[in-house]
Amino acid sequence: MSDPIDVYIDRLRSAGVATVVLGWQQEWDITAQQGYGPVRRARLIAYHAGEVLALDVPGEDVDRTSLAERLRTAGLAVTLRPRNRA
Secondary structure: OOOHHHHHHHHHHHHOOOEEEEEEEEEEEEEOOOEEEEEEEEEEEEEEOOEEEEEEOOOOEOOHHHHHHHHHHOOOEEEEEEOOOO
């Protein structure tokens, strides 16, 4: 099975996208899996020809620094945006 992040990067490249937004949430929240507890999740968002290209990054323990570096290494500009409600 292909890595979802690699598939997303390939999709951005084929569309000619140069910039991706890395939004993350790191706070206490209510989730279906654990009830109330700490949450770390990320979403990648890019725009192309009026279409939103998004990926909810799999995994509960997302390392946004490593993810941003991975995207930059792939030749994408990365904009970081916290999504915390507080």
